Amino acid sequence: MTDKKETRTIRFRIRLTPKEYEMLKKNSAEAGLSMSEYTRKILVGEKIVAAPSIDFDYFIREVKRVGSNLHQVLRKLNILGIAHPLELERCANEIHEVMDLIYQTYWPEKESKDGSDIDMGI
Numbered sequence: 001m002t003d004k005k006e007t008r009t010i011r012f013r014i015r016l017t018p019k020e021y022e023m024l025k026k027n028s029a030e031a032g033l034s035m036s037e038y039t040r041k042i043l044v045g046e047k048i049v050a051a052p053s054i055d056f057d058y059f060i061r062e063v064k065r066v067g068s069n070l071h072q073v074l075r076k077l078n079i080l081g082i083a084h085p086l087e088l089e090r091c092a093n094e095i096h097e098v099m100d101l102i103y104q105t106y107w108p109e110k111e112s113k114d115g116s117d118i119d120m121g122i
Contacts, residue, residue: 049105060102067095 016024028038030050041048074088 060099063095063098063102067092070095 024035028035031038031048070091
């Protein structure tokens with residue numbers, strides 16, 4: 001991959017048919033990238049995914065909220081001796097797995113191996 005600090009000084013021009021141009025324009029827009037950035041990512045073999053919908057941030061907040069609520073309930077159950085610490089850990093791991101899946105889908109370069117770098121707000 002290209003170093004982000006490296007300045008792009010070389011211009012490369014290609015000719016496309018109107019159909020190819022429209023396809024490039026459509027695909028880059030779906031990915032939320034400029035046509036240049038989309039083309040560079042293809043050139044270096046990066047995985048390109050569709051840009052998240054506007055509701056994506058809301059979805060992430062809701063997953064975090066549900067995870068936080070679940071965490072609070074399980075802590076109370078654990079204090080009362082009803083829930084086992086392994087159950088708490090299993091639930092937390094499941095939430096991390098969901099968050100990992102979301103990040104792997106939309107930002108593969110931000111993927112974590114165990115979910116430990118994802119802040120769920122709990």
